[in-house]
Amino acid sequence: MGGRRTAKAVRTTDATLAAPRGTPPATPPPAGSAPGACVLGRYRLVRLLGHGGFATVWEATDVQLARQVAVKRIPRSALAAGARGDLVAERVTREARTVARLAHPAVVALFEASADEEAFYLVSELVVGPTLAELIAQGGLSDRDVMEIGQSLCRAVEHAHSRGIVHRDIKPANVIVPDARAAGGQCAKLTDFGVAHVLGEPALTRTGDVVGTLGYMAPEQAQAGAVGPPADIYALGVVLYEALGGRRPAPEPDPPRAARRAGPAASSLAGPRPDLPADLVGAIDDARAPDPRARARLPTLLRALARASRYADDEPRWAPPPRPWRPTLRHLGRRLAIGPSPPASLGIGARALGAVGTGALAALALAALGPASPLPPGVAGLAVAAVALALPRMAWAAAAVAVCAWLTLAQRPGLALFVALLALPNALLVRAPAGRPAPALAPVCGALGLAGAFPALAGQARRGATRVLLGALGAWWLCLAEVLLGRRMLLGPAAGTASRDAWQASLATTVSHALAPLAEGGVLALAAVWGLAALVLPWLVRGRAPVWDIAAAAAWAGGLALATHELARALGPALPGDPTRALVLGSLAAGAIAVGLSSARPARRDPAGERLGTWARRARTRPVAPVAPARGPALR
Known part of the structure; x- marks a missing residue:
């Protein structure tokens, strides 16, 4: 797993009795029980797995049956230490007889209980895995x-x-x-x-x-x-x-x-x-x-x-408790996503997609928003993509600041403010830095007449907070793109919005003729609707049964379209035109995307090796995914 070296965790059918208070730690094993030694005439010790108050546990090889076993060794000195030793001896004997009664695949098996002149031994099944x-x-x-x-x-x-x-x-x-x-x-x-x-x-x-x-x-x-x-x-x-x-x-x-x-x-x-x-x-x-x-x-x-x-969720639900946050500059920088990310924090596929998106948006901004750029847009886009591939958490904010500085120097401060408001909120995606270009897909869907399909894309994120942010930021990008381009993609620019040529050279004009009408046009309400829709989508369309998924996706898409339509009606004359066609097409596309992506999730294999599809999973029992072995033996 990721090249990380881990110890081999081996558990046995027994546990060492807890030593009484004041007992010194177990000493290293004597020469008679060193690696390579053969006990009971057939078990060759391989390595020490751990030790407790009275016993040591070894990984060993059964030379007669050519299999790996676990050997618990209790020295006779522990069994002869007065009343406490008698209790230990009786408990070890009782444990061996107890486990010998059991024969079940869900119970660790005991193979042998024997003794020699030095120690008593319990030989059991060797099980590799975490507790x-x-x-x-x-x-x-x-x-x-x-x-x-x-x-x-x-x-x-x-x-x-x-x-x-x-x-x-x-x-x-x-x-x-x-x-x-x-x-x-x-x-x-x-x-x-x-x-x-x-x-x-x-x-x-x-x-x-x-x-x-x-x-x-x-x-x-x-x-x-x-x-x-x-x-x-x-x-x-x-x-x-x-x-x-x-x-x-x-x-x-x-x-x-x-x-x-x-x-x-x-x-x-x-x-x-x-x-x-x-x-x-x-x-x-x-x-x-x-x-x-x-x-x-x-x-x-x-x-x-x-x-x-049969209908349970396959995704891990609980994460280790987070470390307490401390108000230091280092932690503040981590919360604000300043600085490079650890090399293993993101997969190379996610990094590559995020880098391509960041570079493409930078090239598009240089080509469409201002005068001649100092670098050819294609070259600048490749440079930004390279930086984003190496530093995904830092590249987005750096590219946005660079574009805003260029527009300011080009005597277009109003446009620079608009771009800053468009791009910098994406830095809130701290846990998904490679997904920061994703909200730009909302205007792309809007240009195709399918703006309502974006919440279905945002709903594919794994974390609930990320889904909410992606949905809300998609609505934000869509509404700002309508103002920037002066065309309808879903609701259209609000009444009173001036063209870009009228406000891009002045900060005051940008605020009064572009941002103020935008705030009155329902952008925050649309962001809330899209964020909520993206949040609940995986809870409804779960990939369990095709009929249920289709019905749930249809209900979800219909509810999204109805909420957006009611929002447009509530805004009244502030939003001229009828968005019904875009809502219908978008809702159909959203439902198709939700069902299609749910059914296209990677298939698994059952224990016999048969490939299982998404909707076939609930009818079969799958094995627990392998987890990196934990450290140390199960000795008390």
């Missing part, structure tokens, strides 16, 4: 990813419960999302059964001891009560709430009292995610019910996740 906690922190999960991961976890927990095992510590850090997923395999694996409880067997913890992780504990578990399968369902509901809502639900202030309270959970997933299906929200809320008897059953939760995943 769910790391993916949530990175913000790289879509709703569909979370729902598919949730289905895998439901199946894993259901299998464990059928074998009489309660995990007792389900949390995102104990869920692994493999980088490579075989055909028919699960997209998530549950691990760390170190504190699992086998129903019908005596517990290792004393009465009153609390095991698990705060924040994911059921109320009865937090008060050290009897813990059964409903505790795992509660934790699974919290995990799904966090993955879909972007944060954990508010904890119960009084767990003992909450365990006795009937009714739903205190905080509903509908708060942070009102757009999710009601049956999925209800199932996740019921899974987190304080009363164990009122919690949802795993089949109910699994069905809700399966139904919702």
Whole structure:
């Protein structure tokens, strides 16, 4: 991924017991467990993955079966350290027997539990990939990813419960999302059964001891009560709430009292995610019910996740929390997009398109707005494009300032002010610097009689704020271009607008005879309409089903045309002429663009390699996209 070196993240079926307070860090592995050593007569150690208070975990090669495995080594010195050592030994043995009962693709498999004269070993499946906690922190999960991961976890927990095992510590850090997923395999694996409880067997913890992780504990578990399968369902509901809502639900202030309270959970997933299906929200809320008897059953939760995943969004929804802004010159310059952008911040395709647009607009300004330019327009355009390719955040403002300075020196200050008002607002596109020339497409569409199609183009941006800005700036460019060129493209120049020759040489005349009529002509209202239309378009036309997309695009285009027509009527005589023809043609083009671009999104492949179209995606389960492996092993 982008040439960045990352460590190989490997998780095993077990986790090291936390060392008691005051225990020194684990020392480097002894010579008998160095890379290249062979343990148990068949596992050749490759490299150390990590170590905890009592154990080390190695990547190893099974020389008999020629496969990679994970070997957890617990030295006998840790098992012979008095009462604490006895507890460690009993817990390791119990964990091995517990995991040996399980045989499910969504649970990390245990291959062998053996010992030699130096140590005790747990040999398990080697899983390469990040944990769910790391993916949530990175913000790289879509709703569909979370729902598919949730289905895998439901199946894993259901299998464990059928074998009489309660995990007792389900949390995102104990869920692994493999980088490579075989055909028919699960997209998530549950691990760390170190504190699992086998129903019908005596517990290792004393009465009153609390095991698990705060924040994911059921109320009865937090008060050290009897813990059964409903505790795992509660934790699974919290995990799904966090993955879909972007944060954990508010904890119960009084767990003992909450365990006795009937009714739903205190905080509903509908708060942070009102757009999710009601049956999925209800199932996740019921899974987190304080009363164990009122919690949802795993089949109910699994069905809700399966139904919702067919229509879920494929785009990542959450991003890592931003760093706090500090009022320094460096941060101010970054907010104002001053200076070069980092080399990896923009793709080369986006840079090239933005550079071509910036250079073309600069060449057009030099050729059409003033007297003879100091450079041939074509040469100047190529120079600006080259600068924009190297410095996309800086080139737009620099080119606009240069054109305005040239017009001022050519005794056309009014035209220079007009160009500044036209170009400089595009610098607001801080997160999409390559898209700064895009609003100029609005006058191009208007010249073709299709001005109303531009909001459909603006609606293709990924970020909601970028869509709003592109739509509003497109309306701004269209209205100013009508004044500049003196021709109708949609609403036409407002009444009282003078020709360009009458105001371009004077700032005062420009304000009174060009800008003032423009403000009265509804440019701000049109910008608001177009920005809102661009914002909601991806929410309506989602590429899920052709019939729905066509109907939604038609309704969206009709609403846009109606809003623009009503705006023209409200302005009354200030806008002479009838824009009906341009509105109808523009709305038809906008609907066609919305449906066409939605269906033309890049297709994916299913685990078997079959190419899937946009509208075929919802009928198939896709694998979770590979994510850069995280650093460090899952050792506590």
